[in-house]
Amino acid sequence: MHIDQRHEKGPFDIVGDVHGCLDELKELLHRLGYMVQGQSFINPRGRKLIFLGDLGDRGPHCLASIRLVMEMVHRNYALYVPGNHCNKLYRYLLGRNVQVKYGMEKTVEELTALNNIEREIFSREFISFYEHAPLYLILDNGNLVTVHAGIKENMIGQVNKRITSFCLYGDTTGEVTPEGLPVRRDWAKHYRGHALIVYGHTPVEQPIFKNNTIDIDTGCAMGGKLTALRYPEKELVQVAARDVYYIRSGSKEAELVAKI
Structure with a gap:
């Protein structure tokens, strides 16, 4: 699919990083008004989902x-842009040498449990x-852009190696934190574009609009919430995590567990 889907005008329900939280996703879909149809979900009012990787x-x-x-x-009930974890799984399945950590252990464990044919x-x-997924999406006559980690206004409409890295990983500095995570600049602080950019990747306690951007990754797998943004209404719909499934090294939660 091409990145330019301006003809897709919505209305949309944009969902942040799912990270294997299937029960919370199904609850969120029900709350958004979607109904089960076979192995899928459909919205009777014609709304379409967008997943941010x-x-x-x-x-x-x-x-x-x-x-x-x-x-x-596949049923055209949803759109999707890949995230960095999707990219890593793609490379893993191709047989590339990737580090199985930062939560990827869970996916690999499930893959290992399958038989060879499955x-x-x-x-x-x-x-x-993955290979047919657009890096990001330009929607609603250019008024909406959905992307995993972010995008600058002068990048919109283009794709190259640098933009690919930005969309998947954010505005990285090349440095890493003590726990091995990349240091990222706050690109949204300088955004001045007219398109609303909806993204995820960096977990936040609560989504806040900043310069016509909004991060809707609220860390469901880490005990936060799974969040959807209704567009064009700009309304947030959330469900709470049912458990803490993953504790990131160096986080407050990890420090607390270490003391127990």
């Missing part, structure tokens, strides 16, 4: 979460799904 890793149902989103995209089918389907 990072479908697996960290949560308890990684493969099932990925399969549900793939099914909805694993081959899933791998083939996800590789194709």
Whole structure:
């Protein structure tokens, strides 16, 4: 799919990083008014979902979460842009050398539990799904852009290696934190574009509009919430995590667990 989908005008329900939280995703879909249809969900009022990537890793149902989103995209009930965890899984399934950490252990564990035929089918389907996914989406006559980690206004409409890295990982400095995570600049602080940019990637306690951007990753897998933004209404719909599935190294939660 091409990045320029201006003809898609919505209305949309944009969902932040799922990270294997299937139960919370289904609850959120019900709350948004979607109904079960076979192995998928459909909105009787014609709304369409947009997933911002990072479908697996960290949560308890990684493969099932990925399969549900793939099914909805194939049925044209949803749109999808990949996240950095999606990119890592793609490279892993191609046989590339990737580090299985930061929550990817959960997805690999589920893959290992499949038999050879099931694993081959899933791998083939996800590789194709990823390769056909747009890096980001320009929607509603250019008034809306959805992307995993962010994008600057002068990047919109282009794709190259630098923009790909920005969309998947954010505005990285090349440095890493003590726990091994990349240091990122707050690109949204300088955004002045007219398009609303909806993104995820960096967990926040609560989504806040900043210069016509909004981060809706509220860390569901880490015990936060799974968040959707209704567009064009700009209304937030959230469900609370049912558990803490993943504790990130160096976080306050990790420090607390270490003391127990």
